[in-house]
Amino acid sequence: MKKNTKKGSWLKRLFFGGSKTLADENPSLAVEEIVSPMKQIVRGFFERKLAVGALVVLICMFLIVFIGPLLMPTYYNEYEEIMQQNQAPNLKMMNVPKELQNDIKKIDGFGNFTVGLSNAGKVYVWGDTYNPVNKIDLAMIPEEVQNTKIVDVAGGYDHIIAISEEGYVYGWGAYTLGQYTYKDDETAEKESIISIPKELYEHTVKLDVNNIKKLTCGYQTTALLMNDGTLYLWGNKKAYQNTIEYFSLRYSTRADGEPAKLSNIDFTLNNIVGLEESGKGIITGSRDLYTKFRENIDSNKAVSAKEFLNGRKIVDFCATSNNICCELDDGTLAFTGYFDRRSATQVAPTLNEGERFVEIVSGAEHYAGRTSQGRVLAWGGNIQNQLNVPKGLKGATEGDDSGASKLYGCSFQTYAVDKDGKLVGKWGSKGHIFGTDRNGADILQRIIQGGRMTMTIGAIAVIISTVIGIIIGCVSGYFGGKVDMILMRVTEIFAAIPFLPFALILSAIMAQMNITENQKIFLLMVILGLLTWTGLARMVRGQVLVARENEYVTAAKAMGVRESTIAFKHILPNIVSIIFVSLTLDFATCLLTESGLSYLGFGVTFPRPTWGNMLNGANNATIIKNYWWQWVFPSIFLAITCICINVVGDALRDVMDPKSDRDK
Secondary structure, three states, X not given: OOOOOOOOHHHHHHHHOHHHHHHHHOHHHOOOOOOOHHHHHHHHHHOOHHHHHHHHHXXXXXXXXXXXXXXXXXXXXXXXXXXXXXXXXXXXXXOOOHHHHOOEEEEEOOOOEEEEEEOOOOEEEEEOOEEOOOOEEOOOOOHHHHOOOEEEEXXXXXXXXXXXXXXXXEEEEOOOOOOOOOOOHHHXXXXXXXXXXXXXXXXXXXXXXXXXXEEEEOOOEEEEEEOOOOEEEEEEHHHOOOOHHHHHHHHHOOOOOOOOOEEEEEEOOOOEEEEEOOOOOEEOOOOXXXXXXXXOOOOOOOEEHHHHHOOOOEEEEEEOOOEEEEEEOOOOEEEEEOOOHHHOOOOOOOOOOOOOEEEEEEOOOEEEEEEOOOOEEEEXXXXXXXXXXXXXXXXXXXXXXXXXXXXXXXXXXXXXXXXXXXXXXXXXXXXXXXXXXXXXXXXXXXXXXXXXXXXXXXXXXXXXXXXXXXXXXXXXXXXXXHHHHHHHHHHHHHHHOOHHHHHHHHHHHHHHOOOOHHHXXXXXXXXXXXXXXXXXXXXXXXXXXXXXXXXXXXXXXXXXXXXXXXXXXXXXXXXXXXXXHHHHHHHHHHHHHHHHHHHOOOOOOOOOOOHHHHHHHOOOHHHHHHOOHHHHHHHHHHHHHHHHHHHHHHHHHHHHOOOOOOOO
């Protein structure tokens, strides 16, 4: 044999062994590497690309559903906004057309879309413009509107009204509830609508466009106020608590018998509101609404209008869905209406000394104002980033012509325009990448919130079933005899219970019990755990029956080790790999079971989301056919999670079983 003369070879033999040196010099003489079982399992698992990909997706899913909710508003589970309901997936809610950006005359919006008017008289529509139920696309502007110069335009919840330079009124969009269609008095009364005046609808009368004070649209309703006090009001009577008829009566004659004259009019979600020219109060119609004022929304002290005004007058106002901000003649702001938890931040910002608001606009949940010092400020609900005013507008200086000279408030967006009609800022909701549900809540955020609940229920149910299955299986397999016979009969009884009907019965019973939602969720976890342990118990029993015949068990008995110690500290660790595989597969089963129960209406109930009850909320033909995003995306998340868990579980089963064929 050739003598090894390489320098340092004796050192390698001294510290690493002779086989290491021989292997370096001749690979054919290398000794097979000794690998621990755990290292072999890890190596075998990561050699499976599909399993590794599934594990990465699963980890990402866990991070999303458990960390994501921490970044969301705590009240989002109960979020409801009718003006965003059934919004299709899009991120184009603030995509102002390029042709309009440098020539803006007006921007308006009440729902899922926005309408704009250029100084040249052209109308533009953007946002979620298509209604899949009635097959109407509001972006399809009528040819007669495109071919004439428009001087004013307003967007409602599902319709648009425009007035031409000649004084003609045009409308498009939904029309069945009187949005812009004329119907005779008998038909209109039967359908609970107020028709647009016949002369306006048929273009037999021209409006004096120079006499128009304000054109505004609400939920299936339109109001046109003229400078001489004439008010045209039409639309769906049922849409408002203070119906159009009663509002018109209150407007026509005040309580003291004198004719009332309005200086402004607007819509909340459920009421029509107007400002008397005298500035002494807000007109709401037949009901005693918006009659108490407060200095700021945090203040719990609300007093009557007469006491609050104390000789002052209301010079202007604007309305959100639920409340009104009034500007008084001394520069003070007054608030009236209903304030929910989303209004917690609706405190008007503190102004500098000598500074006052020169313009205030509103959206569905927020207000924005332009001050005498050139600053633009926003307050109110911020769940859609309505308060994120661009820094350049926040810090504008008095007399700065490059800043905002006009604000336009839409439902969840605000636009700032300079003196030349150029768009200088926009902020608010860009849209929803997964769309919204029938309550107006963001689908993606509810999927994330619901995923945490679904996975938590599944995980705890699996832990409960695993603990029961291991205990029953170990005791039954190790002791055998009568103990085995009794425990297996008990197992068979539980296995014979029809799972789904039994779970539905228990859930129905819980629904009649006076318990909180958290207690109901806890009981649901326990029920799932108590009804799913039988398969694991049988498998553990079979493994223990085999393992108890091994020599190390005999040796432990000879040494006097306690039976419970042998079963749970010697035998159980040797079959833990089988249990771990079963646990992963059972986790996917529990996810599907919880989702199935919630889908059937017997699990976690609305408004708290789970993937199952999100699918339950989409369980009708209208949503399935027209609003596909409400069931497709929750289904995808549930399917991907369960598939990934099963892929990981199958891979673990293969690599943990030394007898399995890795190449099959």
